[in-house]
Structures are given as structure tokens and as C-alpha cells.
Amino acid sequence: MAAQTHLIDLPLFPLGTVLYPGGQLPLRIFEPRYLDMVRECARTGSPFGVCLILQGHEVGEPAMPAAVGTLARITDFHNREDGLLGILAEGGQRFRVARTRVRSDGLVRGEVDLWADESAHMVPVEFALLQSILERLIETMAPHWRSAPRHLYDDASWLGFRLAELLPLHDDERQRMLELTDPVRRLGELRDILPRFQKA
Template identity: 75%
Template structure:
């Protein structure tokens, strides 16, 4: 179950994507409200929340976020060729949104309840194929993980989250996998999805 920890208020960044714990996400920042968010998090060393958009758009009026999201910590900055600020974030713990409010500048803030991180569970032998599939995915589309320690492939949570972010899944499927609280259940769900990607 989700951990019953004290709630806290954080800035939210609704996106048309899902950030998983331990994952990486690169963002292009141009709206004033999100430039302010980056300044705030940089000044205080705090994280912001990434939630998938349920209704609305990334730019413009505040979007409706999913009820479960992931903390994002800024780990790098760059200025892109188009002159916009680029940031690289790393996914932390998940949280559940209790309520939201919109600041006068349009920035969405949420009162959130943090979840405890999943306990490390060894990947059972029946999911060994998923480890091989992840290795192949990383070789082709996941260069950020090429130097990952081999022991991580034996961690059911890490394996499931990496597969969920690298497989070409629909946003709803990614959100469902994010919200699962049993890492073995997540691996089973990914395994059941795989036949869709097999060549005829």
C-alpha cells in the first residue's frame, strides 16, 4: 500500500509522459511559470512533481494531472541551440496528489502524500527473458543505462520501471505500471504486453 507519510506541497509539472523512479527525463523550459519553478528548485535544492496529463496541454492553461506522479530532481542544465533552457531530471519517489491549487502565475502546486520506495526483490527465474529484452532495448534506445551495474537487472523494481519507460507503451499503460505497488505484478503485466511487439 502507499505509505501514510505526512503530506507536503510541491510544484507540479504536468506532462504528456510518465517519469519513473530512477528514470531520466530531459525537458525544454520556456514558459515563465516553469522558469520560476526551475529557479525555485535550484535555489532551495528541492524537487518538483511530474504527473501525466489527464486533460489539457503542456503549454497554456494549467492541465489536469494524474493522481500519482514522481518526484523529479534537477541534475543538469544546458542552453539549447534554440536559446531555450534545457534541464535533465532524475526520478525519485512516487507520490499521490491530495489536492491542487493554481498560483497567480499559472503554476500548479499540489499537496502530495509520498510513497515509500519499493523493497528490493530478486527477479524470479520466470521473468529472466525480461532481463534479456531490457539489455537489447538499452543497446538500441537506452544509452543512459549502458553502464548500469549488472546487479540492477536482478532488482524487480528497477527492471520493471526501465522496461516501462523504454517499451513503446501508451501513456495510460505507463501510468498503470507506475501506480502498481507490487514489482512482481508489474513484471507480469509487462510480460503480458510483450506479444504485441513480436513480429509476425
């Protein structure tokens, strides 16, 4: 995977989930360090980075983030019924963290290498079953994707990332799906995992 030669600096939000390119991530913001981060991103239009937590917790002491994460851009704000700030972020490019530092307020910032977007691949015919499975998952679990154009189901990257979001994968499997750079290989690994869910 080709990476840009220069590093960009951005705030990192370690979470107990994986954000994929094109994915949607609703977040509840209440810690001062993240309220400040959201204000900064909203003011400048800049993204923050979402990384899976490898060690630690979302709240409290700074957590250790995975080395590969995803840019997140805020697309919506709302005040929740519990009085907290809610945001909706959308996943963009993936990145690899070169180094991190922790600010005095506990916010982790990272210098990251952005990854190029995956090249377009049509879904091979042997993975047609995965398209049908995704349709069923979206119908029951992801109503925001119900109006997705049909041609997206033929895009191997989109299909793989949406399946990785919605299937009940383990965290290490979710992270692997993010780190794979061959969209057809990702579909193959997801297909190989499916029998585990059918036995459940």
C-alpha cells in the same frame, strides 16, 4: 503501500509522459511559470512533481494531472542550441496528490503524500526473458543505461521501471506501471503485453 502521514507541498509539472523512480527526464523549459519553478528548485534544492496529463496540454492553460506522480530532482542544466533552457531531472519517490491549486501565473501546486520505496525483490527466473529484452532496448534506445551495473537487472523494480520507460506502451499503461506497488506483478503485466509488440 505505506505512506507518510504528513503532506508536502510542491510544484507540479504535468507532462505528456510518465517519470519512473530512477528514470531520467530531459526537459526544455520556456514558459515563465516553469522557468520560475526551475529557479526556485535550483535555489532551494527542492524537487518538483511530474504527473501525466489526463486532460489538457503541456503548454498554455493549466492541465489536469494524474493523481499519482513522481518526484523529480534537477541534476543538470544546459543552454540549448535553440536558446532555451534545458534541464535533466531524475525520478525519485512516487506520490499521490491529495489536492491541487493553481497560482495566478498558471503553475499548479499540489499537496502530496509520499509513497515509501518498493522493497527489493529479485527477478524470478520466469522473467529472465525480460532482462534480455531490456538489454537490447538499452543498446539501441538508452545509451545512458549501458554502463548500469549488472546487479540492477536482478532488481524487479529497476527492471520493470526501465522496461516501462522504453517499451512503446500506451499512456494509460505507463501510468498503471507507475501506480502498481508490487514489482513482480509489474513484470508479469509487462510480459503479458509483449506479444502485442512482437506482432507489429
